[in-house]
Amino acid sequence: MIDDIPLSRPDITKAEEDCVLEVLRSGRLSQGPFLEEFEELVAARASCSHGVAVSSGTDGLCLALRALGIGPGDEVVTTPFSFVASANVILMVGATPRFVDICPSSLNMDPAKVEAAIGPRTKAILAVEAFGNPTHMEAYAAIAARHEIPLIEDCCEALGTTHKGRSCGQFGRAGVFGFYPNKQITTGEGGMIVTDDDTLASVCRSLRNQGRSKQQAGEGGLGAWLAHERLGYNCRMSELNAAVGVAQMRRLDEIIEARQRVAQSYMKRMMYNEHLILPTVDQETGMSWFVFVVRLATGWGPEERDRIIKSLHRHDVGAANYFPCIHLQPYYRRLFGEMAGAFPIAESVSQRTIALPFHSRLTDKEVGFAVQTLELMIDREGLSR
Template sequence: MSDQQLRPAIAGGEPIRPPDEAMGYGGQSITEDDKEAVAEALGGDYITRGPTVDGFEERVADYIGVDHAIAVTSGTAALHLAGRAAGFGSSDEVITTPLTFASTAHAAVYSGAKPVFADVKPDTRNIDPDAVREQITEDTVGLIPMHYAGQPCEIDELLVIADEYDLTVIWDACHALGSTWHGEPAGSHPDMAIFSFHPVKNVTTAEGGMVVTDDDNLAKRVRSLRSFEIDYDSPGHEDEPWYQVTEDLGYNYNFTDLQAALGLSQMERIESFKRRRDEIIDRYEVAFTNIEGLLTPTVKEGVDPMWHLYAVEVVEAFGCDRKRFVNAMHAENIYVQVHYVPLHFHPFFQDEFGYERGDYPVAEGVYQGLVSLPLYPEMDNEDVEDVLRAVQRIQQHHT
């Protein structure tokens, strides 16, 4: 092999992938069937929220095994409405993880409540139930755990805490559509769960999100908030068909029949998406047994994640630090990503709520090494081998 082939691109070698074949860490899978489904919906009577949205909601509710599913414009909108439906308010505290996307904590903030972080477990990177207990005060009213990378949290322990302190739980299951915990689908636990259908997620509708619940009252409230909080059948105005009035501060988070058509078509392939994600991970895991200093995800007993992310940790024995590794992978035109910069590092949470670096040491320790390697169903075996070759050549160069 020539020196050019051995040397990583960051050190002057030829990149593993040419720039026009650069690879991201995730991405959608769109087939002709998906396109036809959207085109057909476009020719229907409704292109905003219509019967196809109802169909998609039923499909996801059946899949998760819950009574209600309410589709909205994004996972962020789903969190917003779930927080409002939970009744979070200005003197309340809501406990969540610092190792998540900002929207998870925004579910508390949008309703005027304070997000309180509880540290994570180093192995699963999920919120630590013991840390949750430590953060409970008399103002705590809610809990928003997030199933990191698709691996369900310690649901049983968290539900015991919620029960003990009468907390409303919103499971941020954006990563975990298709995952199970002791045979039970992620998202099927009380009180509510939310999903995202962003293109990198396990199923996509371009943008989109959903609130799922078994609770009739919460579902009614979310439905109403989604669509302006308008009472379309105001009592006493039966002979005034135009009489539609807002009952509270609502939003326009309506999902469209076009998105729902794509979602229904994608749900047909959810099992094959999971199979392909598992195959890619199996290949990574075999290869990484020979790579020192690259920690692969730990899977808890009884869970079957549909991995959304393949998040490894680059530690000292690898030979270079995470920053160098990420930049070296980018130089190979493989755009790995980091999930996430802990929320207490963000200026918003520091300025508004006084959090500081150092507050959540476990999350910070994990963050030091975190990198999400490419994982998406459209990756073929060659793509996977490219990632492995890039990782290997970067390590060889640094050791």
């Protein structure tokens, strides 16, 4: 008998509980030693010299854009195939997203299209590792360098992934991780900016903390806590969240190994199914696996895909349509007018994707059940064509 198989589930152990209790008992619930350690652990994993923990991945991206001086009148080249936040942040700082179509295997922006989209108003490239896949990050970095604009790496889905021996988070001027509960590690809610740029890190620290320039109440003499040098936000991560993050980071390798096992199990079971396109991971990538997303072969349509997802739900198998295209979201349609057809590869891919249950404790039996159910639903759809 198989119980409900959720789409995702955080991997929480006694280690996380102990760290949270330690914080509660310490009385120091904000800006304490766990925050510092969490920043060090994540920055080290990304081989960056600074980590600035914030309250979400979205906030991290917003602060990075602001710290880089991007605002009204500026354009930022980005992907239409992502979770909506990666483009929203561009709008939030008053700039305009300039979408470019994706490459059908990596599902990341096509580098040639990125290059072609850069114009006089382009002030940055915001590149997402779709489903954690880092392919083309080096190409984007080279394009950004040629045009003397920053690359911001939205690596919210890519903690722990490596490409050609380099860790995700270090490809751009700034990288931003997200720690929502479906990510490789979680802090409940949270994010982190990583960078080698001392000034950028210090501006981000100030922006997250009400525009203060000194981080601690005691630092900088009397009055420093109430001196605000710039218009800042409160995007601080609490010590409780950081404590969960520290415990998770200490277990990161074990969590990644488990996720890799689950991904391999899915791959093995579906590799010969002619109706499915499996994730493409190149030889030089060590994936930490955010989600496991398959795609129905060309010829299948969005109505069939949606019916398959609903049937999976009826069999208690979590599934989702990761991701609808951003430029086709109602808000973007109102803002920019109808853009259907503008990015045909992203649109075609997003109509056929199915995210399957994925987390570090998924058993082989559960993977087997999810695959069996998916294949049965595909056969059933096929019969009614």
